[in-house]
Amino acid sequence: MRIAPRRLLCLALLAPAGLSAQARYSASLGLLGGTPLAHDQVFQEIDVQQDLAPTVTLGVSFPVSKREYFGLETALGFSGVTIVESGSPDVMGPSFTTLSLTGSVDGPVIGPLRYRVGAGILKYLPDKEGIFAEGGPLLLVLTAGADVRLVTRGSFTLMARVRYDYQRFTTDQLQFSGFSRTQDVHRLGLGLGVDYSRP
Amino acid sequence: MNRTLFAGLAGLAILAACSDIVSPVRNQRYDWRLIVAYDSAGPRLDTLSFHWPRNDIPVKMWVEDASDLKARAREGIALWKDAFLYGEWDAKLVDDSTSADVIVRLLQPPPLRAGAIRLAANVQPCFGATDVDTGSTRNEIRLPIRSYVFPSLPNDPGLEDCMRHVTSHEIGHTMGLFQHSTDSLDLMYGVPAVDFLSGRDVGTAENAYHYKPDMVPVRP
Numbered sequence: 001m002r003i004a005p006r007r008l009l010c011l012a013l014l015a016p017a018g019l020s021a022q023a024r025y026s027a028s029l030g031l032l033g034g035t036p037l038a039h040d041q042v043f044q045e046i047d048v049q050q051d052l053a054p055t056v057t058l059g060v061s062f063p064v065s066k067r068e069y070f071g072l073e074t075a076l077g078f079s080g081v082t083i084v085e086s087g088s089p090d091v092m093g094p095s096f097t098t099l100s101l102t103g104s105v106d107g108p109v110i111g112p113l114r115y116r117v118g119a120g121i122l123k124y125l126p127d128k129e130g131i132f133a134e135g136g137p138l139l140l141v142l143t144a145g146a147d148v149r150l151v152t153r154g155s156f157t158l159m160a161r162v163r164y165d166y167q168r169f170t171t172d173q174l175q176f177s178g179f180s181r182t183q184d185v186h187r188l189g190l191g192l193g194v195d196y197s198r199p
Numbered sequence: 200m201n202r203t204l205f206a207g208l209a210g211l212a213i214l215a216a217c218s219d220i221v222s223p224v225r226n227q228r229y230d231w232r233l234i235v236a237y238d239s240a241g242p243r244l245d246t247l248s249f250h251w252p253r254n255d256i257p258v259k260m261w262v263e264d265a266s267d268l269k270a271r272a273r274e275g276i277a278l279w280k281d282a283f284l285y286g287e288w289d290a291k292l293v294d295d296s297t298s299a300d301v302i303v304r305l306l307q308p309p310p311l312r313a314g315a316i317r318l319a320a321n322v323q324p325c326f327g328a329t330d331v332d333t334g335s336t337r338n339e340i341r342l343p344i345r346s347y348v349f350p351s352l353p354n355d356p357g358l359e360d361c362m363r364h365v366t367s368h369e370i371g372h373t374m375g376l377f378q379h380s381t382d383s384l385d386l387m388y389g390v391p392a393v394d395f396l397s398g399r400d401v402g403t404a405e406n407a408y409h410y411k412p413d414m415v416p417v418r419p
Binding site for chain 1: 218219220221222223225253280281283284285286289405406408409410411
């Protein structure tokens, strides 16, 4: 696949005016789960496990070649953490909200299946208490995934989505509390969405 | 398409080289445990730890509605709540004292009840005290825990600051920090003079809430 940089730039600048006719809009709702956000030790080992996060995603994409699209997606996720401490029952910890913006390229694989690869930024928004009280820095997030076209009715297509993303997690409060380095976090999500393209 | 896909996956693999967050060493602390004398076989001392169980959070706190004591208590709760990363402790003010886990009064501490232990902060122009009743077994905390804050010099210009320090200090005792620090920069110093938590205060609270408790709260 070849995407001329000049063409990409033009698409980004002129997309609302010139390419709206070819734009594909999407909205989806999914659930994201992932690996622990942090490990700690105060007498016992403590794992900060993230709960399943309902996530709303909105996106727009434009064709950049005969087969590929370049798209921007923004996702808002709501979740909490469970504190797993050896020798103690698991307890609910603080809640958190994430906001991400990713750019990605998607293209066909086979039949109704399309791949998606991208990168972007993710932020943990400030919350009421605990490790998310001050929010987090802008984190780089790398994404990969697949979309499966389920049903098409006119301009609308029902899609099933699988998303994987990777980030190096920390928050301002963790850093303030003396935590160093970052935690590799892998997340996997499933969702259902609707794509809309102008006829 | 394949080149993009493989480049993307390769990029993910490179960046996904293992990295784990490193937690701080939490050795900044003072002893918070309650030292109890018992004499079933001659005078002996026992050192006991307590923290509120997770299912009792938020702790129900009744605060006398007098002389801004409620506002001072809210400040103290917010201060201590911020010491924790995982929501280990929190408290809320309640209207009904009969259901309260902790009672804070604007009152000169009454004579100590038999079997109870008094933790007192003697500051001018106010002072405070918290009474802890460990019951007959030493392994129980009889509720409610009672704290007292009292303005000994009502017209002193430093009274408001004193009330702020002492109220937060007494709330620290009700959390389970049953000893005084020996460092004057700690809120839990015996004569509290600061209205913020030091690193040692935070470290002690964190340690106390991840240390196996010896005592359980018992309601009347």
